[in-house]
Amino acid sequence: MIYAENILICIAVPLLVSLFFVTKSAKRFVGAFLTGMAICLIGAYIGGFIDITAAMPEGETSIFLSPIIEEIIKFLPILFYMLIFLPGNRDLLLFAVGIGAGFATFENCCYILSSGADSLPYVMIRGLAVGVMHIVCTFVLSMALVLLRNFKVISFAGIVGALSLSMSFHGLYNLLVSEPGLSSYIGYAMPLLSAAILYLPYKRSFKNL
């Protein structure tokens, strides 16, 4: 058993202090990173509760429930930030990446503390696969939000559609890595490949938005 709350405090305090010494974009990113870590903990509470309530067999929770819960919990602060603070496009994308990075970092810390960090391949997989997957999901979501807002067609359908897309990406990753063998290798490669593919349209089109 690990004490996730204690780990959060340990990692969050230096970052909180750093907020006083950084400005503008850096402050926004650190704030989003901290929020990402906090919502990861909240997501774990909600996931644990639903897991017990739904009484699903072991292993099925991570395939069927976790993608839905985690994506909704990551999506809520991004939506809140967009609607309340009315940030620019770049700021929104930065905030979303910060949320994804914070979420992934805290999740990795907890997994590594519970399973051990003696295996370098395992640590690399956690970092390159799961870590990147959370960033890709939040980035796609924020790209869709930016587009909807820019073209003044922000709607329930568009927002939920983008959320469903990130959920299905997350769900597919979790399913692929749930079994050892070829499927898991494909799963581990999927987030990095997607990040590389996403970078192209972002570089050409979104930077100018």
Next chain:
Amino acid sequence: MSSTSLWEVFGVILQIVVLLVVISFSAGLITRGKNVLLTVFFTFSLVSWLLSDFYWITYDLLRPGTRMPLAANELGECALSLLMAAGLSPYIKKETSRPRWEAVYAILFTVANTALWIVWSGEWLQDIVCGLALCVFTSVVAIILIQTETIPRVVRVLLVLSSVLVLVFQTACTYIKTPLTKVLEYSSYVLMYAFLAYFIIKAFILHRSGARTKPFVLMTAAFCWAEFNLYMSPGWIYSVSLMVFTVTIPFMYLTLRREVYADDIC
């Protein structure tokens, strides 16, 4: 694995290949910076359908014969409907002079379909979630079909009558088991395929004549219609519907490409 299942797997693999090709082309349209909203949402929609297909194949390989609860597969299908609807929404003109009966009918048709899916599969949650997303997409398509005056009044009436007949036939087949019900079932597929053929052929003729928006609207309607067709088909008819649905995707892209280069919205 039965021959029907093999055909289904083959159909999904074929669809994955087609989707990969079409996505790569439509991503190319994004980078050219023409009507970014439509192309991005079209690409995102196809990506979500691709993820859904990948999920289906992976699940079938890793957990054969086990029940799939509400999963990424259905969420991908919902994403497709909602993102398509979001991408098409700029086509809807604001008008206050008349009620949008076409949207009301489209929603009623989708709700009736959803009720039948629940009866067939027994899966409440996923059918309702998918049905709600499809309601949004269908109503947007119906409004655009009317506003752009893409189909004449006679065809509209025939479309409504046919869809009612399809629902009646399918409901009868579900509850009454006589030799005649088989005839009714096949009649409903004939009606569905007839309208699908009408949409595709008319889109093709208009596309050849140099039209821009109408072929795209017609292919979007064909895509939506093919999706309904797919969801209501069992056994070998499902495999055929899957192939037909796959065929609509590249055609839709071709009409989208011309529409994007028209660049007359946004």
